[in-house]
Amino acid sequence: MITKPMIADGQPIIETLALEKAYHRTKPVLRAIDLSIRAGERVALIGANGSGKSTLLKCLIGLYPITGGTVRTFGQEFVRAPSPRQRADMRRRTGFVFQNHCLVRRRSVLSNVVHGLLGEPGSWRAFAQSIAPQDWRERAIEALAEVNLADKALERADALSGGQQQRVAIARALVRRPALLIADEPAASLDPVAGREMMELFIRLCAEHRITLLYTSHNMRHAAAFSERVIALSDGRIAFDSSSRDLTDQDLTMVFGAEAGDG
Ligand SMILES: Nc1ncnc2c1ncn2[C@@H]1O[C@H](COP(=O)(O)OP(=O)(O)O)[C@@H](O)[C@H]1O
Numbered sequence: 454m455i456t457k458p459m460i461a462d463g464q465p466i467i468e469t470l471a472l473e474k475a476y477h478r479t480k481p482v483l484r485a486i487d488l489s490i491r492a493g494e495r496v497a498l499i500g501a502n503g504s505g506k507s508t509l510l511k512c513l514i515g516l517y518p519i520t521g522g523t524v525r526t527f528g529q530e531f532v533r534a535p536s537p538r539q540r541a542d543m544r545r546r547t548g549f550v551f552q553n554h555c556l557v558r559r560r561s562v563l564s565n566v567v568h569g570l571l572g573e574p575g576s577w578r579a580f581a582q583s584i585a586p587q588d589w590r591e592r593a594i595e596a597l598a599e600v601n602l603a604d605k606a607l608e609r610a611d612a613l614s615g616g617q618q619q620r621v622a623i624a625r626a627l628v629r630r631p632a633l634l635i636a637d638e639p640a641a642s643l644d645p646v647a648g649r650e651m652m653e654l655f656i657r658l659c660a661e662h663r664i665t666l667l668y669t670s671h672n673m674r675h676a677a678a679f680s681e682r683v684i685a686l687s688d689g690r691i692a693f694d695s696s697s698r699d700l701t702d703q704d705l706t707m708v709f710g711a712e713a714g715d716g
């Protein structure tokens with residue numbers, strides 16, 4: 454088993470200072486973002502469509518270069534973009550779950566989860582579960598058991614329901630044993646019941662494995678009910694950053710505007 458330096462609860466995992474991101478020079482999508490996310494927190498990033506949530510997630514983990522300010526992730530600071538070494542380190546310690554879970558549809562469920570180990574030393578073997586080392590296969594089966602899908606390991610990914618496929622994506626993120634889990638609209642493509650189950654699963658797994666969770670949502674109930682802290686983006690700036698318990702309907706209306714009645 455690969456051991457990774459643990460970050461004690463309460464220590465910052467991600468910090469940004471005056472982060473700015475522009476796709477086109479004249480029109481920044483994110484402006485003056487100062488935030489600090491501490492180990493063990495469960496944070497919802499909310500905001501209307503186009504407010505910059507997905508962009509911010511990608512900037513925090515160095516998937517997109519930033520155009521101003523600094524980001525410090527796992528204690529490593531970067532301006533513009535992380536170095537290849539920093540990027541590899543972040544990737545190793547972070548699990549991602551995206552809205553369109555990006556499974557390889559024709560591959561087995563187990564293969565898809567083994568893919569989550571890409572980026573680990575020797576990871577070329579993860580391209581096919583048939584040549585993955587035994588301990589990787591075991592780790593993948595373990596991760597599938599955590600999302601109650603061990604019995605589907607050998608089925609083709611596209612034979613599963615949408616909710617099950619999203620759980621495979623969670624297993625693929627967990628198999629790395631990440632310290633941080635980043636999920637972009639993890640429940641958006643699911644019906645309300647499957648969406649709730651998805652969020653409950655996230656919470657349970659993050660608590661059990663002491664994983665810091667940062668997820669985006671444009672569903673107000675998911676934002677308030679499944680997080681401890683809510684950071685709201687509006688027009689590329691932080692509109693508020695508060696404890697979920699203190700969230701008022703007014704806050705949500707301010708962020709979501711006409712969408713406030715949804716979901
Ligand atoms: N790759 C890209 N190139 C250019 N503009 C983009 C790109 N991705 C997002 N944008 C723009 O940045 C803004 C924020 O988008 P996004 O981060 O996807 O918001 P959200 O996730 O909150 O819906 C939008 O105006 C969007 O059109």
Ligand SMILES: [Mg+2]
Nearest residue numbers: 506507508637
């Ligand atoms: Mg988005």
